Amino acid sequence: MACKLDIPLHGASVNIVRQCGSALSDVLQSKFGCVAIIEGVDLARDPTTAQQKKPTVTQEKRFTAALPSGVKVTVWKDDLTNVRADAVVNAANFKLQHWGGLALALSQAGGPQIQKECDDLITLNGDLRTGDAVVSAAGSLPCKMIIHAVGPHLSKFALKSDVSQAEPLLQKAIVSILDRVKEKRLKTVAIPAISSGLFNFPLPLCADTIVSTVKHYYENSSQGHLPEEILLVNNDEPSVREMERACRSILTSQPPTKTYSMAAAAAKNPATTVQIGNVLLTLKSGKIEEQQTDVIVNTASPDRDLSIGLISKALLKKAGVGLQNELNIALHQKYVTITKGYSLQCKEVYHTFCTEARENLFHSVLECLWLVGSSHHTSIAFPAIGTGGLRFSKKEVAQIMSDAVADFAMKFPKMLDIHFVIFPSDKDTFKAFEEAIRSLQQKASHLSFTQAAFEHRDYFRDSKPPAPQISLSGCSEESTREAERWLCGILQSSGSITVRNNFIQHFGEQELRQLSRLTKKGVLVEECFEKGHADITVRGGSFEDVAVAGLQVEAMLCNIQREFVGEEERAMLPPSTQNVTFVRKSVDVSSDIFSDRSSVFRKEMLHILKLEKVENRTLRLMFEEKKKQLQCCTQKKMFQRIPAQFCEMVSHIGFHTEYAPPADPAYGEGIYFAGTVRKAMEVWKEKSEEYLYFVEAQVLTGNSTLGIPGLILPPALETNPQMMYDSVSGGPDISVIFSGYQALPMYIITCRLV
Numbered sequence: 186m187a188c189k190l191d192i193p194l195h196g197a198s199v200n201i202v203r204q205c206g207s208a209l210s211d212v213l214q215s216k217f218g219c220v221a222i223i224e225g226v227d228l229a230r231d232p233t234t235a236q237q238k239k240p241t242v243t244q245e246k247r248f249t250a251a252l253p254s255g256v257k258v259t260v261w262k263d264d265l266t267n268v269r270a271d272a273v274v275n276a277a278n279f280k281l282q283h284w285g286g287l288a289l290a291l292s293q294a295g296g297p298q299i300q301k302e303c304d305d306l307i308t309l310n311g312d313l314r315t316g317d318a319v320v321s322a323a324g325s326l327p328c329k330m331i332i333h334a335v336g337p338h339l340s341k342f343a344l345k346s347d348v349s350q351a352e353p354l355l356q357k358a359i360v361s362i363l364d365r366v367k368e369k370r371l372k373t374v375a376i377p378a379i380s381s382g383l384f385n386f387p388l389p390l391c392a393d394t395i396v397s398t399v400k401h402y403y404e405n406s407s408q409g410h411l412p413e414e415i416l417l418v419n420n421d422e423p424s425v426r427e428m429e430r431a432c433r434s435i436l437t438s439q440p441p442t443k444t445y446s447m448a449a450a451a452a453k454n455p456a457t458t459v460q461i462g463n464v465l466l467t468l469k470s471g472k473i474e475e476q477q478t479d480v481i482v483n484t485a486s487p488d489r490d491l492s493i494g495l496i497s498k499a500l501l502k503k504a505g506v507g508l509q510n511e512l513n514i515a516l517h518q519k520y521v522t523i524t525k526g527y528s529l530q531c532k533e534v535y536h537t538f539c540t541e542a543r544e545n546l547f548h549s550v551l552e553c554l555w556l557v558g559s560s561h562h563t564s565i566a567f568p569a570i571g572t573g574g575l576r577f578s579k580k581e582v583a584q585i586m587s588d589a590v591a592d593f594a595m596k597f598p599k600m601l602d603i604h605f606v607i608f609p610s611d612k613d614t615f616k617a618f619e620e621a622i623r624s625l626q627q628k629a630s631h632l633s634f635t636q637a638a639f640e641h642r643d644y645f646r647d648s649k650p651p652a653p654q655i656s657l658s659g660c661s662e663e664s665t666r667e668a669e670r671w672l673c674g675i676l677q678s679s680g681s682i683t684v685r686n687n688f689i690q691h692f693g694e695q696e697l698r699q700l701s702r703l704t705k706k707g708v709l710v711e712e713c714f715e716k717g718h719a720d721i722t723v724r725g726g727s728f729e730d731v732a733v734a735g736l737q738v739e740a741m742l743c744n745i746q747r748e749f750v751g752e753e754e755r756a757m758l759p760p761s762t763q764n765v766t767f768v769r770k771s772v773d774v775s776s777d778i779f780s781d782r783s784s785v786f787r788k789e790m791l792h793i794l795k796l797e798k799v800e801n802r803t804l805r806l807m808f809e810e811k812k813k814q815l816q817c818c819t820q821k822k823m824f825q826r827i828p829a830q831f832c833e834m835v836s837h838i839g840f841h842t843e844y845a846p847p848a849d850p851a852y853g854e855g856i857y858f859a860g861t862v863r864k865a866m867e868v869w870k871e872k873s874e875e876y877l878y879f880v881e882a883q884v885l886t887g888n889s890t891l892g893i894p895g896l897i898l899p900p901a902l903e904t905n906p907q908m909m910y911d912s913v914s915g916g917p918d919i920s921v922i923f924s925g926y927q928a929l930p931m932y933i934i935t936c937r938l939v
Contacts, residue, residue: 188665189555194226194653198676201732202226202655208740209655209672214599215743216830217668218660220558222596225653244751247429250436254403257414258396260432261375262425265418266294269327271371272320273418274362276379277333279312281319286382291331295324299331316357318365328375332365334358336380348387352394355380359398367410375416378424388423388458392431400435422563422600423465457619459626461594466587466603466625468618473606474503477530479562482553484570485536489513489522496568504529512536520549521556532562539571546571546582550589557601558593559658564602569614579614583621591625663794663876663935667829670875675732681724682735684742687843689719691745699741708734717850746834753838757803767801767836769933782881786936789862791877795935799836807839808883808929815911815927817887823858823920823928825880826869832933835880840925845869852892852915853899856925858884860918868919881932886920887911898923 194202202209206223213221244267248260265273265287276287281303283292292299302321313319318334336358337351358379366374376395380386399415417428457468473481473496483500486493491501491509501508504527511524522536535556537549550567557565567586571577577585590603605622607615655672659665675682689712692700700710700721709725723734754765772779783793812820827835831844840856847857848870859865865879890900892913899910912922922928 188659188662189559190657190665190669192655192657192669192672194655194676197729197732199226199653200729201676201736202653204729204733205736205740208736212736212739212743213657213668213672215746216671216739217664218559218833219665219668220555220597220599220658221668222656222658223654224656244755247425248432250432252400252403252436254411256403256411258399258432258436259414259416260425260428261416261418262420262422263418264420265375265377266290266326268375268416268418270373270375270414270416271328272330272332272366272369272373273323273326273328273375274318274377274379275331275333276377276382276384277313277335279314279335281307281313281333287377291326295326295331297324298322299324303333315354316361318358318361320365320369329371330369332362332374334362334379336384337386338380339385343385348390351380351386352390355386355391355394356398359395360402363399363402366412370410372413373416374412375418377417377419378428381424388427389431392424392427393435396428396431396435421463421465423602426602457622459622461591461625462597463600464590464594464597464603465601466590466594466605466622468605468607468615468622470609470615471606472499472608473566473568474499474529476566476604476606478564478566478602478604479532480553480557480565481526481529481531481534482565482567482570483534483536484568484573485512485522485538487538489536495573500529500534504534508534520545520552523556531566535565537570546577546585547589550586551593554589554593554597554601554603555658556660558597558599560660563600564604566604566606569605569607569611569618572614579617580620583614583617587618587621587625591628661795664829666875675735678728678732678735680728680731681722682731683720683722684735684738685718685720686742687717687719687846688742688745688749689721690714690843691749692741696741696745699737703734703737710734710738716848717846717854749843750834750838753841757807757838765801765803765837767799767804769797769799769836772796772798772932782932782934786862786934787939789866790939791862791936792939793934793936794876795933797933797935799930799933801836801839801930804839804926804929807926808885811924811926812885815885815887817885817911820883820885820929821858821860821920822931823860823882823884824862824865825856825858825882826865826871827878827880828871829876829878832878832880835930836933838925839930840880840882840922840928851894852919852921853894853896853913853923855892855896855913855921855923856928858882858920858922858928860920864918875937877936877938879934879936880930881934882928882930884920884922885911885927886914886922887927889914889920891915892921896921896923 202223203226206226210221210223213219245262246259247262249257251257275291283289283300299321306319306321313335315335315337318332321331321333323329323331337354339347339351362374362376378388378391378395381388381391395417403411419425419428459466481500483497484494485491485497489512491497491512507527508524512522515522515524520537524534524536526532526534535553537553539546539549549570553565569582570586571582572579586605605618607618657665657668659668703710707726708723708730711722713720713722721738723731723738757765779796782796786793825845827845835844842854842856845857847868857868859868862879888910889912890910892915896913899913902908902910912920912927914920
């Protein structure tokens with residue numbers, strides 16, 4: 186159940202947040218999955234911190250295919266400044282001035298030599314023309330060179346004829362890029378969705394044009410140099426999805442004419458899509474029950490009867506009776522009740538119960554958006570709420586819902602797709618929403634929705650400046666309360682902060698330099714590793730300096746952990762696999778699975794608040810492979826107690842020693858498991874916490890022997906020194922393994938002490 190908390194800021198805490206608000210938001214998201222909105226505080230901009238911050242986009246392959254010529258085409262979600270290709274492509278302007286968007290990001294990441302070389306190119310050869318592409322050095326970027334390509338530039342309100350005239354120019358730009366690849370004999374090149382961002386070329390048509398041009402080029406080129414791989418790389422979800430769609434359509438032998446007609450239809454009215462910060466709002470004609478977004482919003486009657494109302498009826502018919510049955514017993518929040526999607530093509534349905542008060546419509550839409558934002562969902566579809574039984578005017582509903590999206594978008598730091606879906610025959614409602622979104626586009630254009638948008642939040646709604654506070658939105662009460670407790674501990678510390686996390690052992694040269702800079706500011710930073718536990722204590726200096734330094738240490742750890750997850754995921758996957766997918770499904774409290782575990786935990790004075798089943802096909806395959814390797818037919822049900830921040834990681838990449846070192850590693854430096862809940866409470870003697878988190882796992886102990894302190898691998902067999910034991914033990918209820926693939930996470934169990 187999602188939860189939102191407001192934490193007021195006073196005195197020194199305002200200054201702490203002002204100095205490191207961005208890092209604070211990142212830590213709260215990484216550790217607890219909470220979105221933090223900072224209000225009433227003018228955040229300081231520290232250019233050195235910005236330069237040191239590592240990319241937060243997790244590398245993810247979405248598609249791969251081989252053209253008949255042998256050239257591989259792949260679609261990636263990634264930060265282009267971090268791609269290790271022979272060349273990356275920059276969406277350039279005529280004078281190669283890197284003022285904004287991707288060009289600025291590449292220039293800043295690569296250093297001043299990139300702009301200097303580009304200035305020299307223009308001085309020597311003159312301005313570029315649309316469709317041209319030139320090559321420069323890459324500075325300190327991880328690629329070898331940059332190909333600067335000039336795509337067509339459209340106005341925000343371009344006509345269909347303007348788009349048609351621009352399409353051949355985009356094709357020309359892609360051909361120029363591929364010509365440079367041939368000239369330089371490059372093996373790999375990373376191409377973004379050129380012209381679709383600041384240059385306003387319709388994204389669906391942009392994707393189709395790029396993919397079809399690449400396909401045509403290598404079908405018809407003379408068999409000279411051929412690259413090994415064309416990477417289509419973007420860091421925003423809408424562009425990645427469109428590239429994947431275009432590749433699946435065009436590179437799987439389907440006629441491209443259908444794709445172009447679809448893209449042209451989508452591009453027919455550019456006013457139906459608006460980008461506000463990281464949020465993409467799209468207006469479309471369609472049936473709400475047929476949407477394939479993560480979340481579909483329903484407008485339901487106050488008595489929860491889904492047979493009342495056109496939208497509820499349509500969703501019920503498509504989803505099945507399970508939707509009604511769950512809605513009858515689901516817990517209601519202030520404006521929204523959440524159920525599963527059943528036979529709908531979504532993961533969840535958000536049921537809203539609006540009244541005749543107009544402000545309730547605004548807050549209902551806003552609550553839906555924050556619930557999505559605090560979850561792992563990336564898309565949501567709304568119908569026109571209130572135009573039916575409530576008889577709100579179409580224009581009024583369109584304006585209120587658009588204002589709610591704008592309010593949300595200017596505060597939300599992540600990527601999100603929002604769809605307004607209007608029934609096909611309801612032309613008047615579509616027109617009203619079209620006008621509202623066109624107005625929103627003009628405001629977005631006026632503000633440019635860079636940092637200026639966040640400094641002018643009152644542009645959309647008249648209000649007094651907010652009091653300093655942090656609003657926390659989490660996907661559950663437990664995660665939000667954990668985040669609040671941690672945050673208050675940082676902001677109210679007594680001049681000393683200790684960060685305990687075994688990922689400290691992964692600190693490299695860059696992190697150590699950052700710690701060294703903290704000490705130069707008068708803060709004392711002490712590292713300690715004792716009994717298998719790593720920690721950093723920050724003290725000395727002023728109270729504010731200690732808190733800021735502590736937050737910077739936490740931010741470094743979050744970056745390290747993101748890199749660790751990425752590396753482990755790549756190691757787990759064969760080259761043809763796109764990414765590791767997993768889900769955590771809540772187990773019904775009335776089920777036998779829940780009641781069986783509840784009775785076991787109750788004996789240890791623990792009340793189960795939530796039981797989640799972990800489903801991760803990749804981890805299961807690795808586990809089964811390990812079972813064959815060890816020739817082990819039996820597996821034990823065992824428990825591990827872990828901090829809240831590692832629940833997601835264990836579901837994603839399995840078990841690692843860094844998550845849960847025991848209070849006393851008396852049997853080796855491996856991954857510990859307890860045979861009972863009572864023994865788990867003994868092995869992990871953490872300080873008093875409001876919530877406790879356990880992982881129930883299936884563990885392959887195989888051929889085991891008694892462990893001793895200091896073991897980093899199982900000892901050799903007495904009978905055959907060339908072979909090792911599979912695990913070690915610490916008695917009947919403690920097992921220690923040295924490969925995470927010997928354990929498979931089955932359930933995440935969230936408890937509270939009775």
